[in-house]
Amino acid sequence: MRVLLTGSSGWLGRHLAPLLVQAGHTVTGLDVAPGASTQVIGSVADRALVFDTVARFGIEAIVHAGALHKPDIVRFPRQAFIDTNLTGTLNLLEAAVEAGHPRFVFTSTTSLMVRGDVRAGAGDAGAWWMDEDFGPIDPRNIYGVSKFAAENLCRLISAESGMAVAILRTGRFFPEDDDTLAVPSGLNLKANEFLNRRLTVHDAARAHVAALERIAGCETFVISAPPPFSREEALELATDARAVIERHFPDAAELYAAADWVLPDRIERVYDPAKAERLLGWRARIDFGAILQALRRGDDLPLGHDTDWVSPITTA
Template sequence: MRGTLNLLDAAVLSGVQRFVFTSTTSLMISKAIRAGLTGGARKAAWLTEEISPEPRNIYGVTKLSAEHLCRLYHIQSGLPAIVLRTARFFPEADDMAHAIDQSDANTKANELLFRRLTVEDAAEAHVAALEKAPQLGFDVFIISAPTPFRPDDCEALIADAPPVVARYFPEFPALYARKGWTMFSSIDRVYDASRARDRLGFVCKTRFAAVLAGLAVEEDRA
Protein backbone atom coordinates (compact mmCIF):
# COMPACT_ATOMS: atom_id res chain seq x y z
CA MET A 1 0.00 0.00 0.00
CA ARG A 2 2.89 2.35 0.77
CA GLY A 3 4.26 1.72 -2.72
CA THR A 4 0.93 2.67 -4.29
CA LEU A 5 0.80 5.83 -2.19
CA ASN A 6 4.30 6.79 -3.33
CA LEU A 7 3.36 6.25 -6.97
CA LEU A 8 0.19 8.32 -6.62
CA ASP A 9 2.15 11.15 -5.01
CA ALA A 10 4.75 11.02 -7.78
CA ALA A 11 2.05 10.93 -10.45
CA VAL A 12 0.37 14.06 -9.13
CA LEU A 13 3.66 15.93 -8.64
CA SER A 14 4.83 15.02 -12.14
CA GLY A 15 1.58 15.93 -13.84
CA VAL A 16 0.85 12.39 -15.00
CA GLN A 17 -2.36 12.31 -17.03
CA ARG A 18 -3.64 8.84 -16.11
CA PHE A 19 -3.05 6.09 -13.54
CA VAL A 20 -3.94 2.39 -13.73
CA PHE A 21 -3.84 0.25 -10.60
CA THR A 22 -3.69 -3.54 -10.91
CA SER A 23 -5.88 -4.93 -8.16
CA THR A 24 -7.29 -8.42 -7.72
CA THR A 25 -10.62 -10.20 -7.69
CA SER A 26 -9.26 -12.08 -4.69
CA LEU A 27 -10.27 -9.19 -2.42
CA MET A 28 -13.92 -9.97 -3.26
CA ILE A 29 -13.69 -13.49 -1.86
CA SER A 30 -14.77 -13.69 1.76
CA LYS A 31 -14.07 -16.67 3.96
CA ALA A 32 -17.64 -17.86 3.39
CA ILE A 33 -17.39 -17.67 -0.40
CA ARG A 34 -14.09 -19.52 -0.38
CA ALA A 35 -15.59 -22.30 1.76
CA GLY A 36 -18.10 -22.97 -1.01
CA LEU A 37 -20.26 -26.07 -0.95
CA THR A 38 -18.33 -27.68 1.91
CA GLY A 39 -18.93 -24.54 3.96
CA GLY A 40 -22.68 -24.77 3.46
CA ALA A 41 -23.16 -22.42 0.49
CA ARG A 42 -26.39 -23.06 -1.40
CA LYS A 43 -25.41 -21.20 -4.54
CA ALA A 44 -22.37 -19.79 -6.28
CA ALA A 45 -21.51 -16.17 -5.51
CA TRP A 46 -22.29 -13.87 -8.44
CA LEU A 47 -19.64 -11.18 -8.15
CA THR A 48 -19.85 -7.67 -9.59
CA GLU A 49 -18.17 -4.38 -8.76
CA GLU A 50 -21.29 -3.39 -6.79
CA ILE A 51 -20.74 -5.79 -3.90
CA SER A 52 -19.13 -4.64 -0.65
CA PRO A 53 -15.94 -6.72 -0.40
CA GLU A 54 -15.03 -8.61 2.76
CA PRO A 55 -11.37 -9.53 2.17
CA ARG A 56 -10.32 -12.70 3.95
CA ASN A 57 -6.58 -11.97 4.27
CA ILE A 58 -3.99 -9.18 4.47
CA TYR A 59 -3.41 -9.33 0.71
CA GLY A 60 -7.04 -8.48 0.01
CA VAL A 61 -7.18 -5.82 2.73
CA THR A 62 -4.14 -3.99 1.39
CA LYS A 63 -5.35 -4.19 -2.22
CA LEU A 64 -8.75 -2.78 -1.25
CA SER A 65 -7.07 -0.01 0.75
CA ALA A 66 -4.92 0.86 -2.27
CA GLU A 67 -8.07 1.06 -4.39
CA HIS A 68 -9.48 3.59 -1.93
CA LEU A 69 -6.27 5.62 -2.23
CA CYS A 70 -6.73 5.75 -6.00
CA ARG A 71 -10.26 7.02 -5.51
CA LEU A 72 -9.09 9.61 -2.98
CA TYR A 73 -6.37 10.96 -5.26
CA HIS A 74 -8.86 11.26 -8.09
CA ILE A 75 -11.23 13.22 -5.85
CA GLN A 76 -8.52 15.47 -4.41
CA SER A 77 -6.31 16.08 -7.44
CA GLY A 78 -8.42 15.07 -10.43
CA LEU A 79 -5.97 12.32 -11.38
CA PRO A 80 -7.78 9.90 -13.72
CA ALA A 81 -7.39 6.52 -12.02
CA ILE A 82 -8.68 3.16 -13.19
CA VAL A 83 -8.66 0.09 -10.95
CA LEU A 84 -8.52 -3.31 -12.65
CA ARG A 85 -9.51 -6.23 -10.47
CA THR A 86 -7.87 -8.97 -12.48
CA ALA A 87 -8.91 -12.58 -12.12
CA ARG A 88 -6.31 -15.35 -12.32
CA PHE A 89 -3.89 -15.00 -15.21
CA PHE A 90 -0.64 -16.33 -13.75
CA PRO A 91 0.94 -19.23 -15.67
CA GLU A 92 2.16 -21.01 -12.54
CA ALA A 93 0.27 -23.97 -11.12
CA ASP A 94 -2.41 -23.23 -8.54
CA ASP A 95 -1.10 -23.00 -4.98
CA MET A 96 -3.84 -25.46 -4.03
CA ALA A 97 -2.94 -27.88 -6.84
CA HIS A 98 -2.45 -30.66 -4.31
CA ALA A 99 -6.17 -30.46 -3.49
CA ILE A 100 -7.41 -30.31 -7.11
CA ASP A 101 -8.20 -33.47 -9.05
CA GLN A 102 -7.62 -31.93 -12.48
CA SER A 103 -4.28 -31.34 -14.22
CA ASP A 104 -2.92 -27.80 -14.46
CA ALA A 105 -4.06 -27.34 -18.08
CA ASN A 106 -7.46 -28.84 -17.28
CA THR A 107 -7.83 -26.55 -14.26
CA LYS A 108 -6.99 -23.41 -16.21
CA ALA A 109 -9.42 -24.37 -18.99
CA ASN A 110 -12.23 -24.87 -16.47
CA GLU A 111 -11.48 -21.56 -14.78
CA LEU A 112 -12.00 -19.63 -18.02
CA LEU A 113 -15.69 -20.21 -17.38
CA PHE A 114 -15.76 -18.11 -14.24
CA ARG A 115 -12.44 -16.76 -12.89
CA ARG A 116 -9.52 -16.66 -15.33
CA LEU A 117 -8.06 -14.75 -18.26
CA THR A 118 -4.87 -15.04 -20.30
CA VAL A 119 -1.74 -12.95 -19.73
CA GLU A 120 -2.30 -11.41 -23.16
CA ASP A 121 -5.82 -10.32 -22.26
CA ALA A 122 -4.60 -8.91 -18.95
CA ALA A 123 -2.08 -6.76 -20.83
CA GLU A 124 -4.71 -5.59 -23.33
CA ALA A 125 -7.03 -4.62 -20.48
CA HIS A 126 -4.36 -2.30 -19.10
CA VAL A 127 -3.91 -0.67 -22.52
CA ALA A 128 -7.68 -0.12 -22.72
CA ALA A 129 -7.69 1.38 -19.22
CA LEU A 130 -4.89 3.79 -20.11
CA GLU A 131 -6.79 4.93 -23.18
CA LYS A 132 -10.11 5.43 -21.38
CA ALA A 133 -8.88 6.83 -18.05
CA PRO A 134 -9.22 10.55 -18.94
CA GLN A 135 -12.77 9.96 -20.14
CA LEU A 136 -13.84 7.82 -17.17
CA GLY A 137 -12.11 9.70 -14.35
CA PHE A 138 -12.29 6.97 -11.74
CA ASP A 139 -13.74 3.51 -12.07
CA VAL A 140 -13.28 -0.09 -10.94
CA PHE A 141 -13.51 -3.05 -13.29
CA ILE A 142 -13.47 -6.81 -12.96
CA ILE A 143 -11.25 -8.25 -15.68
CA SER A 144 -11.99 -11.89 -16.46
CA ALA A 145 -12.93 -13.98 -19.48
CA PRO A 146 -16.64 -13.52 -20.29
CA THR A 147 -18.71 -16.07 -18.43
CA PRO A 148 -21.50 -17.88 -20.28
CA PHE A 149 -23.42 -18.25 -17.03
CA ARG A 150 -26.28 -16.14 -15.69
CA PRO A 151 -27.20 -15.34 -12.09
CA ASP A 152 -30.04 -17.85 -12.16
CA ASP A 153 -27.49 -20.62 -12.78
CA CYS A 154 -25.83 -20.11 -9.40
CA GLU A 155 -27.76 -22.72 -7.41
CA ALA A 156 -27.11 -25.41 -10.01
CA LEU A 157 -23.46 -24.41 -10.41
CA ILE A 158 -22.57 -25.04 -6.80
CA ALA A 159 -24.62 -28.24 -6.56
CA ASP A 160 -23.58 -29.91 -9.83
CA ALA A 161 -21.62 -27.80 -12.31
CA PRO A 162 -21.02 -30.18 -15.28
CA PRO A 163 -24.66 -30.30 -16.47
CA VAL A 164 -24.81 -26.50 -16.40
CA VAL A 165 -21.67 -26.26 -18.52
CA ALA A 166 -23.07 -28.88 -20.93
CA ARG A 167 -26.23 -26.83 -21.34
CA TYR A 168 -24.17 -23.97 -22.76
CA PHE A 169 -21.60 -26.15 -24.52
CA PRO A 170 -23.19 -29.45 -25.62
CA GLU A 171 -19.92 -30.55 -27.23
CA PHE A 172 -17.92 -30.18 -24.01
CA PRO A 173 -18.51 -33.64 -22.40
CA ALA A 174 -17.27 -35.60 -25.42
CA LEU A 175 -14.30 -33.33 -26.08
CA TYR A 176 -13.26 -33.43 -22.43
CA ALA A 177 -13.67 -37.21 -22.26
CA ARG A 178 -11.37 -37.74 -25.25
CA LYS A 179 -8.77 -35.45 -23.68
CA GLY A 180 -9.08 -37.20 -20.33
CA TRP A 181 -10.22 -33.98 -18.69
CA THR A 182 -13.02 -33.39 -16.21
CA MET A 183 -15.08 -30.40 -15.13
CA PHE A 184 -15.15 -29.19 -11.53
CA SER A 185 -18.05 -30.81 -9.71
CA SER A 186 -18.89 -27.50 -8.02
CA ILE A 187 -18.30 -23.87 -8.99
CA ASP A 188 -18.53 -21.52 -6.01
CA ARG A 189 -18.13 -18.11 -7.66
CA VAL A 190 -18.61 -16.33 -10.97
CA TYR A 191 -16.95 -13.03 -11.88
CA ASP A 192 -19.20 -10.87 -14.04
CA ALA A 193 -16.98 -8.75 -16.31
CA SER A 194 -19.86 -7.03 -18.13
CA ARG A 195 -19.07 -3.63 -16.61
CA ALA A 196 -15.65 -3.65 -18.32
CA ARG A 197 -17.41 -4.51 -21.58
CA ASP A 198 -20.01 -1.76 -21.22
CA ARG A 199 -17.93 1.11 -19.80
CA LEU A 200 -14.32 0.30 -20.65
CA GLY A 201 -15.11 -1.24 -24.02
CA PHE A 202 -12.94 -4.24 -23.20
CA VAL A 203 -13.72 -7.94 -23.56
CA CYS A 204 -11.17 -10.73 -23.14
CA LYS A 205 -10.48 -12.45 -26.45
CA THR A 206 -9.77 -15.90 -25.01
CA ARG A 207 -12.69 -17.71 -23.42
CA PHE A 208 -13.83 -21.27 -22.72
CA ALA A 209 -15.22 -21.69 -26.24
CA ALA A 210 -11.71 -21.20 -27.63
CA VAL A 211 -10.45 -24.08 -25.49
CA LEU A 212 -13.15 -26.36 -26.87
CA ALA A 213 -12.33 -25.27 -30.41
CA GLY A 214 -8.70 -26.19 -29.78
CA LEU A 215 -9.70 -29.61 -28.46
CA ALA A 216 -11.84 -30.17 -31.54
CA VAL A 217 -8.88 -29.38 -33.80
CA GLU A 218 -6.73 -31.84 -31.85
CA GLU A 219 -9.40 -34.47 -32.38
CA ASP A 220 -9.55 -33.82 -36.13
CA ARG A 221 -5.78 -34.20 -36.41
CA ALA A 222 -5.70 -37.45 -34.45
Protein backbone atom coordinates in the same frame (compact mmCIF):
# COMPACT_ATOMS: atom_id res chain seq x y z
CA MET B 1 2.30 9.07 -23.94
CA ARG B 2 5.43 8.45 -21.92
CA VAL B 3 4.28 5.68 -19.56
CA LEU B 4 5.92 4.37 -16.42
CA LEU B 5 5.19 0.65 -16.07
CA THR B 6 5.93 -0.89 -12.69
CA GLY B 7 6.42 -4.63 -12.42
CA SER B 8 7.87 -4.56 -15.93
CA SER B 9 9.92 -7.74 -15.41
CA GLY B 10 6.98 -9.78 -14.09
CA TRP B 11 4.57 -12.09 -15.88
CA LEU B 12 2.08 -9.32 -16.67
CA GLY B 13 4.71 -6.66 -17.28
CA ARG B 14 6.64 -8.65 -19.86
CA HIS B 15 3.43 -8.98 -21.91
CA LEU B 16 2.08 -5.51 -21.21
CA ALA B 17 5.17 -3.48 -22.17
CA PRO B 18 5.15 -4.58 -25.86
CA LEU B 19 1.41 -3.89 -26.14
CA LEU B 20 1.88 -0.38 -24.79
CA VAL B 21 4.63 0.20 -27.36
CA GLN B 22 2.43 -1.16 -30.14
CA ALA B 23 -0.27 1.28 -29.05
CA GLY B 24 2.16 4.16 -29.60
CA HIS B 25 3.35 4.76 -26.06
CA THR B 26 6.94 5.15 -24.87
CA VAL B 27 7.51 2.79 -21.95
CA THR B 28 9.88 3.09 -19.01
CA GLY B 29 9.92 -0.05 -16.89
CA LEU B 30 10.59 -0.07 -13.15
CA ASP B 31 11.11 -3.33 -11.28
CA VAL B 32 13.18 -4.80 -8.48
CA ALA B 33 14.53 -7.36 -10.96
CA PRO B 34 16.08 -6.86 -14.41
CA GLY B 35 14.08 -7.61 -17.53
CA ALA B 36 13.86 -6.85 -21.23
CA SER B 37 11.50 -3.90 -20.65
CA THR B 38 13.03 -2.65 -17.39
CA GLN B 39 15.18 0.48 -17.43
CA VAL B 40 15.05 1.32 -13.72
CA ILE B 41 15.96 -1.25 -11.08
CA GLY B 42 14.45 -0.56 -7.69
CA SER B 43 11.38 -0.70 -5.48
CA VAL B 44 8.24 1.42 -5.70
CA ALA B 45 8.59 1.70 -1.92
CA ASP B 46 11.63 3.94 -2.56
CA ARG B 47 9.90 7.31 -2.70
CA ALA B 48 12.93 9.24 -3.93
CA LEU B 49 13.47 6.74 -6.76
CA VAL B 50 9.82 6.96 -7.84
CA PHE B 51 9.77 10.77 -7.96
CA ASP B 52 13.16 10.91 -9.68
CA THR B 53 12.06 8.37 -12.33
CA VAL B 54 8.86 10.28 -13.09
CA ALA B 55 10.81 13.52 -13.50
CA ARG B 56 13.87 12.12 -15.31
CA PHE B 57 11.91 10.25 -17.98
CA GLY B 58 9.21 12.89 -18.39
CA ILE B 59 6.52 10.38 -17.45
CA GLU B 60 2.97 11.38 -18.43
CA ALA B 61 0.97 8.42 -17.05
CA ILE B 62 1.58 5.45 -14.76
CA VAL B 63 0.48 1.83 -15.08
CA HIS B 64 1.13 0.29 -11.69
CA ALA B 65 1.33 -3.48 -12.20
CA GLY B 66 4.11 -4.22 -9.71
CA ALA B 67 3.23 -5.92 -6.42
CA LEU B 68 3.84 -8.72 -3.99
CA HIS B 69 1.27 -11.43 -4.71
CA LYS B 70 -0.51 -14.17 -2.82
CA PRO B 71 2.24 -16.81 -3.35
CA ASP B 72 4.69 -14.31 -1.84
CA ILE B 73 2.99 -14.67 1.55
CA VAL B 74 5.23 -17.64 2.36
CA ARG B 75 8.36 -15.73 1.29
CA PHE B 76 7.90 -12.25 2.75
CA PRO B 77 6.71 -10.76 6.05
CA ARG B 78 3.52 -8.70 6.27
CA GLN B 79 5.53 -5.48 6.43
CA ALA B 80 6.90 -6.15 2.94
CA PHE B 81 3.34 -6.21 1.59
CA ILE B 82 2.61 -2.88 3.28
CA ASP B 83 5.85 -1.37 1.95
CA THR B 84 5.40 -2.57 -1.63
CA ASN B 85 1.66 -2.77 -2.19
CA LEU B 86 0.51 0.16 -0.07
CA THR B 87 3.36 2.62 0.44
CA GLY B 88 4.58 1.97 -3.10
CA THR B 89 1.15 2.77 -4.50
CA LEU B 90 0.97 5.98 -2.46
CA ASN B 91 4.39 7.03 -3.75
CA LEU B 92 3.31 6.51 -7.35
CA LEU B 93 -0.04 8.26 -6.92
CA GLU B 94 1.55 11.30 -5.32
CA ALA B 95 4.29 11.45 -7.94
CA ALA B 96 1.61 11.31 -10.63
CA VAL B 97 -0.38 14.13 -9.02
CA GLU B 98 2.72 16.30 -8.59
CA ALA B 99 3.59 15.78 -12.27
CA GLY B 100 0.03 16.63 -13.37
CA HIS B 101 -0.77 13.25 -14.89
CA PRO B 102 -4.28 12.89 -16.37
CA ARG B 103 -4.64 9.16 -15.64
CA PHE B 104 -3.37 6.25 -13.56
CA VAL B 105 -3.98 2.50 -13.95
CA PHE B 106 -3.75 0.24 -10.91
CA THR B 107 -3.58 -3.56 -11.08
CA SER B 108 -5.67 -4.98 -8.27
CA THR B 109 -7.06 -8.48 -7.75
CA THR B 110 -10.33 -10.35 -7.48
CA SER B 111 -8.69 -12.19 -4.59
CA LEU B 112 -9.59 -9.36 -2.21
CA MET B 113 -13.30 -10.09 -2.87
CA VAL B 114 -12.98 -13.66 -1.59
CA ARG B 115 -14.21 -13.36 1.99
CA GLY B 116 -14.26 -16.29 4.35
CA ASP B 117 -17.86 -17.19 3.48
CA VAL B 118 -17.11 -17.00 -0.26
CA ARG B 119 -14.11 -19.27 0.15
CA ALA B 120 -16.24 -21.70 2.17
CA GLY B 121 -18.59 -22.33 -0.75
CA ALA B 122 -21.76 -21.17 -2.46
CA GLY B 123 -24.30 -18.96 -0.73
CA ASP B 124 -28.03 -19.41 -0.26
CA ALA B 125 -28.65 -18.15 -3.81
CA GLY B 126 -26.05 -20.48 -5.28
CA ALA B 127 -22.80 -19.39 -6.90
CA TRP B 128 -21.63 -15.97 -5.74
CA TRP B 129 -22.01 -13.52 -8.62
CA MET B 130 -19.02 -11.21 -8.25
CA ASP B 131 -19.07 -7.90 -10.08
CA GLU B 132 -17.92 -4.44 -8.98
CA ASP B 133 -20.90 -4.06 -6.62
CA PHE B 134 -20.11 -7.25 -4.71
CA GLY B 135 -19.56 -6.68 -1.02
CA PRO B 136 -18.87 -6.20 1.74
CA ILE B 137 -15.15 -6.54 1.03
CA ASP B 138 -13.36 -8.43 3.79
CA PRO B 139 -9.98 -9.71 2.52
CA ARG B 140 -8.72 -12.94 4.06
CA ASN B 141 -4.95 -12.37 3.98
CA ILE B 142 -2.29 -9.64 3.92
CA TYR B 143 -2.22 -9.66 0.12
CA GLY B 144 -5.90 -8.80 -0.11
CA VAL B 145 -5.72 -6.34 2.78
CA SER B 146 -2.84 -4.44 1.18
CA LYS B 147 -4.49 -4.39 -2.27
CA PHE B 148 -7.84 -3.17 -0.93
CA ALA B 149 -6.12 -0.43 1.08
CA ALA B 150 -4.21 0.57 -2.07
CA GLU B 151 -7.48 0.70 -4.00
CA ASN B 152 -8.85 3.08 -1.41
CA LEU B 153 -5.77 5.28 -1.78
CA CYS B 154 -6.50 5.39 -5.51
CA ARG B 155 -10.09 6.49 -4.84
CA LEU B 156 -9.05 9.10 -2.29
CA ILE B 157 -6.36 10.70 -4.42
CA SER B 158 -8.51 10.62 -7.54
CA ALA B 159 -11.28 12.45 -5.67
CA GLU B 160 -8.85 15.04 -4.29
CA SER B 161 -6.88 15.65 -7.48
CA GLY B 162 -9.29 14.92 -10.32
CA MET B 163 -6.85 12.43 -11.84
CA ALA B 164 -8.65 9.63 -13.71
CA VAL B 165 -7.92 6.23 -12.13
CA ALA B 166 -8.78 2.74 -13.35
CA ILE B 167 -8.67 -0.03 -10.74
CA LEU B 168 -8.48 -3.42 -12.46
CA ARG B 169 -9.46 -6.37 -10.28
CA THR B 170 -7.92 -9.07 -12.42
CA GLY B 171 -8.88 -12.71 -12.27
CA ARG B 172 -6.29 -15.47 -12.43
CA PHE B 173 -3.67 -15.31 -15.17
CA PHE B 174 -0.59 -16.70 -13.43
CA PRO B 175 1.23 -19.32 -15.54
CA GLU B 176 2.33 -21.82 -12.91
CA ASP B 177 0.30 -24.55 -11.22
CA ASP B 178 -2.07 -23.53 -8.46
CA ASP B 179 -0.41 -23.50 -5.04
CA THR B 180 -3.47 -24.83 -3.17
CA LEU B 181 -5.56 -26.96 -5.56
CA ALA B 182 -4.28 -30.37 -6.65
CA VAL B 183 -7.29 -32.12 -8.26
CA PRO B 184 -7.75 -31.37 -11.05
CA SER B 185 -4.48 -29.62 -11.75
CA GLY B 186 -2.40 -28.20 -14.55
CA LEU B 187 -4.08 -27.63 -17.90
CA ASN B 188 -7.39 -29.18 -16.78
CA LEU B 189 -7.74 -26.77 -13.85
CA LYS B 190 -6.83 -23.76 -15.96
CA ALA B 191 -9.33 -24.73 -18.65
CA ASN B 192 -12.07 -25.12 -16.04
CA GLU B 193 -11.30 -21.71 -14.58
CA PHE B 194 -12.08 -20.01 -17.89
CA LEU B 195 -15.70 -20.77 -17.05
CA ASN B 196 -15.74 -18.41 -14.09
CA ARG B 197 -12.46 -16.85 -12.88
CA ARG B 198 -9.53 -16.84 -15.34
CA LEU B 199 -8.19 -15.01 -18.38
CA THR B 200 -4.97 -15.13 -20.37
CA VAL B 201 -2.13 -12.80 -19.49
CA HIS B 202 -2.39 -11.30 -22.98
CA ASP B 203 -6.03 -10.40 -22.39
CA ALA B 204 -5.10 -8.95 -18.99
CA ALA B 205 -2.47 -6.80 -20.72
CA ARG B 206 -5.02 -5.66 -23.32
CA ALA B 207 -7.34 -4.58 -20.50
CA HIS B 208 -4.61 -2.33 -19.08
CA VAL B 209 -4.03 -0.67 -22.44
CA ALA B 210 -7.78 -0.11 -22.86
CA ALA B 211 -8.02 1.36 -19.36
CA LEU B 212 -5.09 3.70 -19.95
CA GLU B 213 -6.62 5.04 -23.12
CA ARG B 214 -10.31 5.21 -22.17
CA ILE B 215 -10.65 5.73 -18.43
CA ALA B 216 -12.60 8.72 -17.13
CA GLY B 217 -13.18 9.49 -13.47
CA CYS B 218 -12.34 6.76 -10.98
CA GLU B 219 -13.73 3.33 -11.81
CA THR B 220 -13.23 -0.22 -10.59
CA PHE B 221 -13.43 -3.12 -13.05
CA VAL B 222 -13.55 -6.89 -12.70
CA ILE B 223 -11.28 -8.28 -15.41
CA SER B 224 -11.86 -11.90 -16.41
CA ALA B 225 -12.98 -14.00 -19.36
CA PRO B 226 -16.74 -13.59 -19.86
CA PRO B 227 -18.68 -16.41 -18.19
CA PRO B 228 -21.11 -18.29 -20.45
CA PHE B 229 -23.70 -18.36 -17.68
CA SER B 230 -26.44 -16.01 -16.48
CA ARG B 231 -27.23 -15.02 -12.90
CA GLU B 232 -30.39 -17.09 -13.14
CA GLU B 233 -28.22 -20.22 -13.33
CA ALA B 234 -26.34 -19.46 -10.10
CA LEU B 235 -28.23 -21.97 -7.96
CA GLU B 236 -27.84 -24.80 -10.47
CA LEU B 237 -24.14 -24.02 -10.93
CA ALA B 238 -23.59 -24.63 -7.23
CA THR B 239 -25.30 -28.02 -7.32
CA ASP B 240 -24.84 -29.46 -10.83
CA ALA B 241 -22.39 -27.37 -12.84
CA ARG B 242 -21.88 -30.11 -15.43
CA ALA B 243 -25.51 -29.95 -16.48
CA VAL B 244 -25.27 -26.18 -16.96
CA ILE B 245 -22.00 -26.45 -18.88
CA GLU B 246 -23.34 -29.14 -21.19
CA ARG B 247 -26.45 -27.07 -21.83
CA HIS B 248 -24.23 -24.28 -23.16
CA PHE B 249 -21.61 -26.57 -24.73
CA PRO B 250 -23.21 -29.89 -25.72
CA ASP B 251 -19.90 -31.54 -26.71
CA ALA B 252 -17.92 -30.37 -23.68
CA ALA B 253 -18.07 -33.69 -21.84
CA GLU B 254 -16.95 -35.60 -24.93
CA LEU B 255 -14.06 -33.23 -25.63
CA TYR B 256 -12.98 -33.37 -21.99
CA ALA B 257 -13.13 -37.16 -21.91
CA ALA B 258 -10.88 -37.34 -24.97
CA ALA B 259 -8.35 -35.14 -23.18
CA ASP B 260 -8.68 -37.22 -19.99
CA TRP B 261 -10.00 -34.14 -18.18
CA VAL B 262 -12.93 -33.65 -15.81
CA LEU B 263 -15.52 -30.89 -15.78
CA PRO B 264 -16.24 -29.24 -12.43
CA ASP B 265 -19.10 -30.71 -10.37
CA ARG B 266 -19.84 -27.32 -8.81
CA ILE B 267 -19.01 -23.71 -9.58
CA GLU B 268 -19.38 -21.61 -6.46
CA ARG B 269 -18.37 -18.15 -7.66
CA VAL B 270 -18.45 -16.33 -10.99
CA TYR B 271 -16.57 -13.16 -11.94
CA ASP B 272 -18.56 -10.83 -14.19
CA PRO B 273 -16.49 -8.46 -16.41
CA ALA B 274 -19.48 -6.85 -18.19
CA LYS B 275 -18.65 -3.36 -16.91
CA ALA B 276 -15.21 -3.41 -18.56
CA GLU B 277 -16.80 -4.31 -21.88
CA ARG B 278 -19.37 -1.55 -21.48
CA LEU B 279 -17.06 1.29 -20.40
CA LEU B 280 -13.66 0.28 -21.79
CA GLY B 281 -14.68 -1.61 -24.91
CA TRP B 282 -12.59 -4.53 -23.65
CA ARG B 283 -13.56 -8.19 -23.84
CA ALA B 284 -11.29 -11.17 -23.37
CA ARG B 285 -10.50 -12.85 -26.67
CA ILE B 286 -9.92 -16.23 -25.06
CA ASP B 287 -12.85 -17.74 -23.20
CA PHE B 288 -14.07 -21.26 -22.43
CA GLY B 289 -15.54 -21.57 -25.92
CA ALA B 290 -12.09 -20.87 -27.38
CA ILE B 291 -10.60 -23.62 -25.20
CA LEU B 292 -13.17 -26.11 -26.49
CA GLN B 293 -12.53 -24.99 -30.06
CA ALA B 294 -8.83 -25.72 -29.63
CA LEU B 295 -9.70 -29.19 -28.32
CA ARG B 296 -11.98 -29.83 -31.32
CA ARG B 297 -9.29 -28.83 -33.79
CA GLY B 298 -6.36 -30.38 -31.97
CA ASP B 299 -4.72 -26.95 -31.75
CA ASP B 300 -2.33 -25.75 -29.06
CA LEU B 301 -4.30 -24.76 -25.98
CA PRO B 302 -4.31 -20.97 -25.40
CA LEU B 303 -4.00 -21.29 -21.63
CA GLY B 304 -0.74 -19.49 -20.87
CA HIS B 305 0.46 -22.46 -18.79
CA ASP B 306 4.15 -22.48 -17.85
CA THR B 307 5.17 -24.69 -14.94
CA ASP B 308 8.77 -23.49 -15.31
CA TRP B 309 7.92 -19.82 -14.69
CA VAL B 310 9.77 -18.38 -11.69
CA SER B 311 8.85 -14.90 -10.53
CA PRO B 312 11.89 -12.63 -10.81
CA ILE B 313 11.07 -11.18 -7.40
CA THR B 314 12.30 -14.41 -5.81
CA THR B 315 15.80 -13.81 -7.10
CA ALA B 316 15.92 -10.01 -6.86
